[in-house]
Amino acid sequence: MNSQNIIRRSATSSLTPAPQIRDHQVEVAKLIDVTTCIGCKACQVACNEWNDLRGEVETNVGVYDNPRDLHPDTWTLMRFTEHETEDNGLEWLIRKDGCMHCEDPGCLKACPAPGAIVQYANGVVDFQSDNCIGCGYCVAGCPFDVPRISKKDNKAYKCTLCSDRLAVGQEPACAKTCPTGAIAFGSKEDMKELAATRVAELQERGYDNAGLYDPAGVGGTHVMYVLHHADEPGLYAGLPKDPKISAVVEGWKDLLKPAAAVAGAVAVGAMAAHFIGVGPNTTDDDHPDGRSGLRPEDETDTTEAGKVTNLPRHAAE
Amino acid sequence: MAHKQDQILRTKFTERLCHWSIVVCFFLAATSGISWFFPTFSWMSNFLGTPQMARALHPFLGIAVFVGLCYMFKRFVHHNMPVRSDSIWFRNVKSVLLADHSKKLRIGKYNAGQKILFWLIMSSIVVLLLSGLVMWRAYFAEFFPIWMLRLAILAHSVAGIGLILLIMGHIYLAIWVRGSITGMVTGYVSKSWARQHHDRWAEELKAKESEKA
Known part of the structure; x- marks a missing residue:
């Protein structure tokens, strides 16, 4: 050996x-x-x-x-x-x-x-x-x-x-x-x-x-x-x-570990695909050519927000 | 730039300091944790010097993260309570993800997704702390039966992997939404950033300002 x-x-x-x-x-x-x-x-x-x-x-x-x-x-x-x-x-x-x-x-x-x-x-x-x-x-x-x-x-x-x-x-x-x-x-x-x-x-x-x-x-x-x-080894x-190796240990090594590897890879892949597809989420005012600009002066309450009433208010600090 | 007219203080100094201290501690705790969960990445424990040093320091770094998150919880919990208008965000999650800013979503200081992140981070750190104490071999593990150690290791792995995935998402979204990282570094965001991403919060600030005036 x-x-x-x-x-x-x-x-x-x-x-x-x-x-x-x-x-x-x-x-x-x-x-x-x-x-x-x-x-x-x-x-x-x-x-x-x-x-x-x-x-x-x-x-x-x-x-x-x-x-x-x-x-x-x-x-x-x-x-x-x-x-x-x-x-x-x-x-x-x-x-x-x-x-x-x-x-x-x-x-x-x-x-x-x-x-x-x-x-x-x-x-x-x-x-x-x-x-x-x-x-x-x-x-x-x-x-x-x-x-x-x-x-x-x-x-x-x-x-x-x-x-x-x-x-x-x-x-x-x-x-x-x-x-x-x-x-x-x-x-x-x-x-x-x-x-x-x-x-x-x-x-x-x-x-x-x-x-x-x-x-x-x-x-x-x-x-x-x-x-x-x-027949009764417990006597000794x-x-x-x-x-047997505990089912908890097996689950940890044989199920959770590969599942976590897949989850990690999918997460990174999804984030990369999202960024490549959508591009950076810029603030419209900083980029006047950006699409769907929303200016404070043309705020009209035509959105879904108008349907919700009595919203609790959370004052900012 | 800190006091320019179109800037809003979004995150105060102590909160930013706390955030970035947690970033350092969490990076080291998470990488060493990954090195043990996925031994293929065992090189990650070398961020702390040696694998043995990583094993010795990992629990203390985890506790530092917990302490930091306790402060965060105290500072931010009232902004992260669910409100009825959160449902608007959920219904429009597709346009949120497509960076379509045409709709007003009545978003407060944090959007519904950020609130979920907040509560998931807080719950996973509690699981990590409790299971981590049970499996902390140098001090506490000897006081617990082996079946409990096994469950603690499993719970610690599930919560650890979950938290790492959440934080990966958190980092990505901070990179994706331009202005967020500057906001967490300097504390200030532009008024248009606030209007675009947190319209209700921006309105509330405006209302507060005119009240004062």
């Missing part, structure tokens, strides 16, 4: 696409097996280490989530959910939250800064922070509530899927460090196969609804989950069941 493998670039028209010619790379994916995760947070630490992040130390608020939320300094976060089953059992559902690296990224669609968000041929969606202007549109575009804007530098941050490690043939830091093997990394095809094997195992053990989370609404993702309750700290 190198910088030439950018196949999608924010704020770039389809008429002037990002480089397409070398798009033959294997698509990669990270597979997070939620059923094998023990919530040790080694992945969080590895992420901070590799990416040189030092989040502020917060106070305990009575839950295991630490820090409390994703942050410009926290690109991945274990979210803990205590789920009571129908037979009064307890399931501790732990989901490693972070960027899902959508095939059809809402952040990239919404971003107005050219090249601030890119997608590589291998599927990684990356923020190029030096191009970021800090408008926060990516926050509105994301169906997973992932990007965070830093108060220090007004720039957006999120998981890069360790694009710098992938570039030199290494796996992401979180996958490298996971002690239970809950995070696997490889080609998307291989990861789907691995997931299928694991899902079959889980179903054999009584998790009838076990399945792979690779939501089609965003074209699939390059971070996927194996869930025991794939509100993982959306059918994530």
Whole structure:
């Protein structure tokens, strides 16, 4: 992977696409097996280490989530959910939250800064922070509530899927460090196969609804989950069941934008045609040869004005 | 020229100052806004230096426009209330557009089209201000849910594009109607200009003058 493998670039028209010619790379994916995760947070630490992040130390608020939320300094976060089953059992559902690296990224669609968000041929969606202007549109575009804007530098941050490690043939830091093997990394095809094997195992053990989370609404993702309750992803700290780019964002980009372009062009064209057709609207007294001169001395009330009576008067200042 | 016999003071100094300050702020806010709505025009954010600087300054420029328009509203609202004779202008909008001045249209200080422009500008700036505050990432956006941010961005875009189209029309009509721009720069228009484009206003001024005399 190198910088030439950018196949999608924010704020770039389809008429002037990002480089397409070398798009033959294997698509990669990270597979997070939620059923094998023990919530040790080694992945969080590895992420901070590799990416040189030092989040502020917060106070305990009575839950295991630490820090409390994703942050410009926290690109991945274990979210803990205590789920009571129908037979009064307890399931501790732990989901490693972070960027899902959508095939059809809402952040990239919404971003107005050219090249601030890119997608590589291998599927990684990356923020190029030096191009970021800090408008926060990516926050509105994301169906997973992932990007965070830093108060220090007004720039957006999120998981890069360790694009710098992938570039030199290494796996992401979180996958490298996971002690239970809950995070696997490889080609998307291989990861789907691995997931299928694991899902079959889980179903054999009584998790009838076990399945792979690779939501089609965003074209699939390059971070996927194996869930025991794939029918209810919302159980896992509100993982959306059918994530899609919001209809509001789509309307803004796919309807309003072209409509506004047409309106602008029509307006300019109409004004130019009007000026060419009618010519400047000069004051008759300044141009005695002008047509239809109206002099104060020949004011006769033969016009429509005569029909209107009792007009309110507005004295000029 | 300011005190020549055939000149009328149409726009006072503070009003002109306010108008041209808004022009500067609105130009910068609108061009940076266009640079984000149509990224093909992303070069437009360079009027403010860099795209990052544009993002930082755009909201403040927008607020300056809002403040300026508040003053405008106070000064001009009573001239922009609808009156029954506005219907004459509407019925004769074709001859207005063809620069046919043969009919007396009983136009006050502002014609019906200008009044519509006034109210549309005022309503869009309110939408722009409210939605702009919600989506202002550096200070306020974090306090609102994401669905509200999305709606705010959409509303801001609709109102922004609408206002820009209105102002394009405003600029064109000022260029088209000769004497208007001089009127807004110097404050003065000729009496014949007033009679031609704002006949009722000219009459009212005349009546006022003879009252004084």
